[in-house]
Amino acid sequence: MKISIEHIAHLARLFLSEKEKELFGGQLEGILNYMEKLNELDTKDIEPTSHVIAINNITRDDVPTPSLAREEALLNAPDKTDKFYRVPKIIE
Structure with missing residues (x-):
């Protein structure tokens, strides 16, 4: 397969x-030659996979718990009102 490095550079x-x-042309040619070599392998009896090894998510059970009280959440806030965090105004 012949690919023009100029064409790829133009697209990018x-x-x-x-x-x-x-x-870069030599490197790209090496990559494409290797891909052609891989295309020679007989893969008709191999099922498609997204990963070579099985990947399992390690997750915890979703257990509802009580949330923080408002006073506790605002305890370490540098600037606050009775109910909210105060932040500097950034839009005029």
């Missing part, structure tokens, strides 16, 4: 020097 809005085009 990259300006490459001739030296960079030569370097």
